[in-house]
Amino acid sequence: MKLHHAASSPNSRRVRIFVAEKGLSIPLVAVDLGKGEQHSDAYRAINPRRVVPTLALEDGTAIGEVPVIWRYIEETHPAPPLLGETAKEKALVAMWEWRAEVEGFATVMDAVRNAAPGLKGRAIAGPHDYEQIPKLAERSKLRVKNFFADFDDRLRETPFVAGQRFSAADITTLVTLDFAAKAINLPVPDEHRSLKRWYDTVSSRSSMAA
Amino acid sequence: MKLHHAASSPNSRRVRIFVAEKGLSIPLVAVDLGKGEQHSDAYRAINPRRVVPTLALEDGTAIGEVPVIWRYIEETHPAPPLLGETAKEKALVAMWEWRAEVEGFATVMDAVRNAAPGLKGRAIAGPHDYEQIPKLAERSKLRVKNFFADFDDRLRETPFVAGQRFSAADITTLVTLDFAAKAINLPVPDEHRSLKRWYDTVSSRSSMAA
Numbered sequence: 001m002k003l004h005h006a007a008s009s010p011n012s013r014r015v016r017i018f019v020a021e022k023g024l025s026i027p028l029v030a031v032d033l034g035k036g037e038q039h040s041d042a043y044r045a046i047n048p049r050r051v052v053p054t055l056a057l058e059d060g061t062a063i064g065e066v067p068v069i070w071r072y073i074e075e076t077h078p079a080p081p082l083l084g085e086t087a088k089e090k091a092l093v094a095m096w097e098w099r100a101e102v103e104g105f106a107t108v109m110d111a112v113r114n115a116a117p118g119l120k121g122r123a124i125a126g127p128h129d130y131e132q133i134p135k136l137a138e139r140s141k142l143r144v145k146n147f148f149a150d151f152d153d154r155l156r157e158t159p160f161v162a163g164q165r166f167s168a169a170d171i172t173t174l175v176t177l178d179f180a181a182k183a184i185n186l187p188v189p190d191e192h193r194s195l196k197r198w199y200d201t202v203s204s205r206s207s208m209a210a
Numbered sequence: 211m212k213l214h215h216a217a218s219s220p221n222s223r224r225v226r227i228f229v230a231e232k233g234l235s236i237p238l239v240a241v242d243l244g245k246g247e248q249h250s251d252a253y254r255a256i257n258p259r260r261v262v263p264t265l266a267l268e269d270g271t272a273i274g275e276v277p278v279i280w281r282y283i284e285e286t287h288p289a290p291p292l293l294g295e296t297a298k299e300k301a302l303v304a305m306w307e308w309r310a311e312v313e314g315f316a317t318v319m320d321a322v323r324n325a326a327p328g329l330k331g332r333a334i335a336g337p338h339d340y341e342q343i344p345k346l347a348e349r350s351k352l353r354v355k356n357f358f359a360d361f362d363d364r365l366r367e368t369p370f371v372a373g374q375r376f377s378a379a380d381i382t383t384l385v386t387l388d389f390a391a392k393a394i395n396l397p398v399p400d401e402h403r404s405l406k407r408w409y410d411t412v413s414s415r416s417s418m419a420a
Contacts (some may be wrong), residue, residue, distance in 0.1 A: 049309075057298070061298060061301075061302070063301045063302075063305060064305055065304070065305050065308045065309075067304070067308070068301050068304040068305045068308060069301075071300060071301055071304055072297055072298070072300070072301040075297035075300060075301075076297050087282055087285035087286050088267070088271060088282070090281060090282070090285060091271075091273045091278050091279075091281055091282040091285075092271070092273075094275070094277070094278040094281055095273060095274055095275050095278045098275045098277070098278060099259075099275075103336075123349075124353070126313075127360075128353070128356045130349055130352070130353065131349065133343060133345050133346055133349060135343050135345065135346075136343055136345075136346050139333075139340055139341065139343065142340070143334070143338070143340065146338045150337075
């Protein structure tokens with residue numbers, strides 16, 4: 001097993017944190033996004049969507065998309081569980097992870113890609129070129145603020161995003177917060193005290209440096 | 211277990227088809243979207259995101275988001291498997307389902323919600339109001355066309371979206387094609403012969419009437 005990743009890619013970081021939480025060590029292969037290495041023939045043969053990360057199995061199978069890579073690792077290395085143990089827990093982790101991904105992570109990504117001067121004509125990662133839409137970048141920022149408020153409400157009720165214990169939903173939420181602060185200058189406002197309390201607890205885990 | 215759904219909702223249809231493929235019968239509770247019943251206090255107590263479908267368990271737990279509802283049903287009723295059996299198969303089904311969802315289904319939804327006159331100020335489903343962005347509706351249509359072409363390529367190589375057998379990835383793809391034809395007047399072009407061949411095979415399954 002090898003993980004094709006980029007040090008600066010927040011999606012790659014989501015997988016590196018998951019791997020560190022499992023106590024695993026999967027060999028990393030760096031893809032230089034700055035040099036456009038994701039568009040090379042060699043990388044396209046591994047992942048035709050030309051995005052990182054990709055988990056490459058021994059038999060040549062390439063697994064893309066963060067929650068899917070997580071699922072494969074959890075199936076093959078169940079302990080400690082990061083995607084829930086009972087059917088109900090699995091559903092609740094998946095539901096909160098989905099919300100963190102769609103309302104948080106993907107929304108920050110839209111805000112970045114529809115505004116960054118270096119991504120003109122490349123507003124969506126992948127094999128196709130799309131023009132940026134500045135109004136979408138603006139709307140996405142508003143949506144990120146609503147995401148902060150909604151997750152602050154949630155974390156007033158539970159210690160972790162999906163409930164009583166740390167899960168993959170916390171990984172996506174934490175990486176989203178760091179990504180928003182760094183890439184679109186949207187740190188969590190001080191008034192969201194539950195979200196900030198949760199951030200302090202979770203960001204101190206050693207896996208977060210991965 | 212009860213499924214809160216709407217007859218006209220393509221996301222609800224994805225779950226109804228899955229349930230029919232399992233040979234299950236889960237009691238349905240209709241939510242009248244035309245009357246705005248999803249915004250009622252009663253429904254918000256079930257799903258604060260105010261979207262359908264929601265699977266309500268006996269203990270009151272509410273499970274939202276289509277792939278999550280599927281996951282819960284598959285965990286509790288494994289046969290026939292629709293999300294894969296081995297770790298690798300599970301990953302491949304999840305990966306192709308994710309692509310059908312993000313590149314296909316969600317993209318058609320963006321095209322609809324950012325243009326429909328009846329959805330002014332409601333461009334994203336859920337508890338928050340967002341203005342429509344007509345340019346996003348246009349860009350999304352272009353993306354749906356690329357999705358058709360990419361999945362036509364894929365289905366030239368394999369009988370079903372995720373590989374050798376029918377899975378949840380086929381359900382999302384089929385519902386996406388029907389949704390695109392009906393809601394944004396984008397039927398699959400004749401030149402995409404593999405995608406059309408696949409559509410004819412899959413749409414004849416009895417579950418598709420669900």
